[in-house]
Every structure is written in C-alpha cells, then in structure tokens.
Amino acid sequence: MSTTPNTPDAVVYDKVFTTPLDKAARFSFDEQVVACFPDMIRRSVPGYGQMLAMLPIFAKRHCQFGQTNEAGKRISRVYDLGCSLGGATMALLNEAGGFTADQLQIKAVDISPAMTEKATRVLAENYPDHDIEVITADIRGFQLEPCDMVILNLTLQFLPPEDRTQVLQTIYNALNDGGILVLTEKTHTGDEQDDAWLVERYYDFKRANGYSELEISGKRNALENVLITDTLDTHHKRLSEVGFCRSLTWFQFLNFASMIAFK
Numbered sequence: 527m528s529t530t531p532n533t534p535d536a537v538v539y540d541k542v543f544t545t546p547l548d549k550a551a552r553f554s555f556d557e558q559v560v561a562c563f564p565d566m567i568r569r570s571v572p573g574y575g576q577m578l579a580m581l582p583i584f585a586k587r588h589c590q591f592g593q594t595n596e597a598g599k600r601i602s603r604v605y606d607l608g609c610s611l612g613g614a615t616m617a618l619l620n621e622a623g624g625f626t627a628d629q630l631q632i633k634a635v636d637i638s639p640a641m642t643e644k645a646t647r648v649l650a651e652n653y654p655d656h657d658i659e660v661i662t663a664d665i666r667g668f669q670l671e672p673c674d675m676v677i678l679n680l681t682l683q684f685l686p687p688e689d690r691t692q693v694l695q696t697i698y699n700a701l702n703d704g705g706i707l708v709l710t711e712k713t714h715t716g717d718e719q720d721d722a723w724l725v726e727r728y729y730d731f732k733r734a735n736g737y738s739e740l741e742i743s744g745k746r747n748a749l750e751n752v753l754i755t756d757t758l759d760t761h762h763k764r765l766s767e768v769g770f771c772r773s774l775t776w777f778q779f780l781n782f783a784s785m786i787a788f789k
C-alpha cells in the first residue's frame with residue numbers, strides 16, 4: 527500500500543487486488559480494505575460522491591425533528607446502516623443540510639470492527655460536538671429506535687437475499703410517518719444483453735480509474751456470492767411489501783442506483 531504525502535488526509539491507494547490471490551478468497555472488510563477504503567469506494571462506485579451529496583438535501587426536506595434526545599431536546603434520529611468509515615454520515619453533516627450540531631442524532635452501524643474502530647476515531651476528530659454513536663453490530667436483528675431517516679448505502683447487497691426483507695421491515699417499523707429510507711445498490715436489469723453492456727462499461731469505468739485487468743478480475747472473483755445484486759423491480763416490490771407507500775429511483779449511473787422510499 528502506498529500513500530501520497532502533502533494531502534491533508536494522506537490517500538491510501540487501493541492495491542488489494544494487485545497481486546494474484548487464491549481464487550477462493552472471499553472479499554472481506556478487513557484491516558487491509560479499511561486502510562484504503564475511501565480510495566476504493568471512490569474509484570469503484572460510479573456516482574458515489576454525487577449520491578452522498580444529496581443526503582443532506584434529502585435530510586433537510588424530510589427530517590421533522592420527531593424524536594427527543596436524552597436532554598429532552600427535539601432532534602431527528604438518523605441511521606447510517608453499513609456505515610463503513612462514516613462517508614454517508616459525514617456527507618449528511620455538510621453545509622447543504624444546514625443542520626446545527628445538536629439537531630441530528632446519528633447512529634452509524636457496521637458489522638466490521640475494523641471499520642467501526644476507524645469510523646469512531648475519524649468522526650470524533652471531525653465532529654466532536656455532534657451526537658454521533660458508532661455501533662459494531664449486524665444489521666440483521668438490530669433493533670432501531672424511532673427515527674426520521676435511514677441510509678442503507680451499498681449495504682443491503684451484502685446480506686443474503688433471504689434476510690433483506692426482514693431488515694427493511696425493521697427499518698419501516700422504526701421510521702416515523704413522513705420518514706425516508708435512502709437505499710443505494712449495485713443492480714442488474716435481468717436482460718442478458720443490457721447487463722453484459724452495463725458490466726463491461728463498469729469495468730471500463732474501473733480501468734479509467736486506474737484499475738488493472740488483474741485487479742478487476744481479482745475483485746470480481748472475490749465478490750462472487752458475497753455481493754448479490756437485485757433488479758430495481760425486485761427492490762421496489764420489496765419496499766412496497768414491507769409497507770412503504772411510495773418509492774422511486776432518484777439516481778442511476780451504469781449498474782448502480784439509488785432509491786428513496788417514503789413512509
């Protein structure tokens with residue numbers, strides 16, 4: 527792993543798949559991935575920055591300060607489920623939302639201790655006055671307190687498909703009326719030709735971002751049966767089944783899409 531000096535937060539380049547790996551090695555969110563995660567996600571997810579940039583704008587419109595904190599002050603509770611290093615949480619707190627430090631209570635949850643350890647440190651350093659709790663937990667079976675907004679950014683895709691409805695049901699139940707879920711996923715269309723084209727252009731996107739053939743094929747193998755995509759149709763049907771009155775796809779870039787669901 528190499529770093530670039532002279533940047534405020536030295537960027538650690540993603541070199542996880544630069545050497546051939548055991549073909550059976552599965553992708554995991556371990557220390558090696560954590561160290562280069564911001565670079566990895568920026569170079570691997572088309573539109574990642576654009577999707578995050580809309581989170582504070584959505585929060586501003588839909589957070590209704592429907593909860594109270596321990597001091598009895600009205601706040602909006604927001605969950606960032608599968609938070610990794612807190613990218614979505616940090617985006618939520620940028621100026622576009624216009625929130626003061628005491629208006630949002632953010633609970634950021636991730637199953638990987640390597641992720642939550644670093645997220646805890648980074649968030650405490652950057653947002654010392656904000657009410658942010660980082661929790662190490664599996665979002666399957668995790669109990670949510672009443673909330674105004676839930677962010678599931680590129681996380682549902684890592685759960686076994688049979689566990690996805692239960693997680694969405696828990697989210698739906700915890701949201702206040704008028705609350706929102708922002709769900710971002712890698713997707714497929716179900717049409718063989720369209721999917722082949724989208725996947726090839728996605729690999730072109732990765733090549734353009736400096737990934738080699740070895741890195742692209744290494745990650746593809748490691749993600750097999752770890753990241754399982756659904757179609758947008760399946761997502762919207764599932765959202766409707768758990769009770770959301772409306773959902774729409776508000777962003778799409780190649781095979782990545784972000785949906786918003788309204789309670």
Ligand code: GEK
Pocket residue numbers: 555567607608609610611612613614635636637638641663664665666678679680681684685
């Ligand atoms: C971002 N949202 O930067 N419970 C909790 N966390 C899980 C589970 C689970 N069952 N399974 C996987 N994760 C982030 C990016 S990354 C997306 C999310 C990616 C966690 C896993 O540990 C990892 O941190 C995250 O989901 C997925 O906006 O790397 O493509």
